[in-house]
Amino acid sequence: MSTAAETTIAAPRSTRVDAKYTRDKGKKGNFEMFAWLFMRVSGVILVVLVFGHLFSNLMLGEGIHGVDFGFVAGKWADPIWMFWDLVMLWLAMLHGANGVRTIINDYAQRDGVRFWLSMILYVATAAIIILGTLVIFTFEPCMVDATGQLLSGTPAFCAG
Amino acid sequence: MSTVNETAEPASKVELNQSGDGAGAVESFDIILKVRRYVPETSEESYWDEWKLTMYGTDRVLDALHKVKWEHDGSLTFRRSCAHGICGSDAMRINGRNRLACKTLLKDLDLSKPITVEAIKGLPVEKDLIVDMEPFFQSYREIMPFLVTSGHEPTRERYQSQKDREIYDDTTKCILCAACTSSCPVFWTDGQYFGPAAIVNAHRFIFDSRDEAGDMRLEILNDKEGVWRCRTTFNCSEACPRGIQVTKAIAEVKQAILARSF
Numbered sequence: 001m002s003t004a005a006e007t008t009i010a011a012p013r014s015t016r017v018d019a020k021y022t023r024d025k026g027k028k029g030n031f032e033m034f035a036w037l038f039m040r041v042s043g044v045i046l047v048v049l050v051f052g053h054l055f056s057n058l059m060l061g062e063g064i065h066g067v068d069f070g071f072v073a074g075k076w077a078d079p080i081w082m083f084w085d086l087v088m089l090w091l092a093m094l095h096g097a098n099g100v101r102t103i104i105n106d107y108a109q110r111d112g113v114r115f116w117l118s119m120i121l122y123v124a125t126a127a128i129i130i131l132g133t134l135v136i137f138t139f140e141p142c143m144v145d146a147t148g149q150l151l152s153g154t155p156a157f158c159a160g
Numbered sequence: 161m162s163t164v165n166e167t168a169e170p171a172s173k174v175e176l177n178q179s180g181d182g183a184g185a186v187e188s189f190d191i192i193l194k195v196r197r198y199v200p201e202t203s204e205e206s207y208w209d210e211w212k213l214t215m216y217g218t219d220r221v222l223d224a225l226h227k228v229k230w231e232h233d234g235s236l237t238f239r240r241s242c243a244h245g246i247c248g249s250d251a252m253r254i255n256g257r258n259r260l261a262c263k264t265l266l267k268d269l270d271l272s273k274p275i276t277v278e279a280i281k282g283l284p285v286e287k288d289l290i291v292d293m294e295p296f297f298q299s300y301r302e303i304m305p306f307l308v309t310s311g312h313e314p315t316r317e318r319y320q321s322q323k324d325r326e327i328y329d330d331t332t333k334c335i336l337c338a339a340c341t342s343s344c345p346v347f348w349t350d351g352q353y354f355g356p357a358a359i360v361n362a363h364r365f366i367f368d369s370r371d372e373a374g375d376m377r378l379e380i381l382n383d384k385e386g387v388w389r390c391r392t393t394f395n396c397s398e399a400c401p402r403g404i405q406v407t408k409a410i411a412e413v414k415q416a417i418l419a420r421s422f
Binding site for chain 1: 284292294295298345346349350351352382383384385386388389391414417418421
């Protein structure tokens with residue numbers, strides 16, 4: 001004979017699924033698709049930009065020994081290099097930020113941690129992109145000291 | 161009647177190794193089987209249990225588990241149904257890799273070390289090697305794994321050329337064992353991810369020329385937790401006991417979504 005306690009059967013567990021497996025509803029749109037596509041396209045472009053950058057800085061002319069303030073100033077006097085570096089800055093930052101965003105999404109387990117890590121990432125990315133863009137466009141190659149003399153190391157064309 | 165000297169027919173027409181103990185020339189060896197046990201009635205913690213067994217060259221991991229359950233510890237709990245690699249019940253983590261216990265021969269494993277057997281990862285463990293498959297099937301159901309058509313039903317079968325059939329042939333082989341989904345590191349940390357199995361089964365209908373809901377399935381998988389979550393680590397392709405090129409199938413679905421959008 002079985003007692004009442006023994007015959008109590010627990011409710012079936014079927015269809016009771018842990019909340020962590022239930023997908024958040026609502027978010028529609030192609031953002032993840034564009035993010036995925038951007039990674040591929042920007043990656044290909046960056047290969048060209050980065051190796052072009054390395055080649056012109058390290059291989060042409062005096063090579064690495066020629067890289068100084070004047071060298072950079074000379075490059076940014078040329079609109080082509082301004083454009084090159086601007087595109088490289090934006091693509092590299094967005095490509096890298098999207099990669100880190102992906103890693104945060106993959107590994108951050110708690111929503112709060114994920115949110116704050118993402119926020120730090122976005123703020124840092126925005127700050128570097130804005131500062132970098134500002135430097136490229138407002139760069140002053142011919143810096144003078146308090147007495148109006150050109151600083152040492154300024155490119156030759158400043159004297160003219 | 162003249163009886164000719166006739167030699168008696170042998171018991172077996174196959175030449176057997178006479179010195180054997182009935183198992184013929186099949187080699188036997190000792191193994192140590194380590195199983196990760198989880199018994200929620202007694203403890204919240206899982207623990208490793210191990211047995212020393214004498215097994216044969218024809219035995220699979222499932223035979224070792226059977227030997228334990230039938231001869232050593234009847235409380236060992238695992239799923240198995242057909243035991244021949246087609247029902248998809250006994251996917252488990254064997255030596256750290258997702259395998260079907262009924263398709264993994266012991267002699268193919270490194271027998272100098274204990275063989276570890278664990279429940280598949282990423283799904284809630286119910287007991288020992290049994291996990292709750294409901295989240296897995298929930299994703300499977302969401303991608304509508306059935307033929308959707310419109311118009312009148314034909315009086316005969318729906319024709320399809322061999323070439324069209326070939327396109328999705330690979331993904332028809334899925335047995336829903338969850339070896340792929342539970343080998344995916346993305347799924348381990350993000351249970352909301354649809355997972356490779358659901359995408360494979362969506363692929364089976366998206367690329368079926370007779371089906372008309374491919375667009376809906378692509379829309380479902382064009383989600384934050386859909387195909388874009390895939391990091392192409394190839395764990396799923398490596399784990400699939402049916403040899404499905406899972407990562408390739410996922411990539412084809414990605415391409416189909418892109419082709420649809422541009």
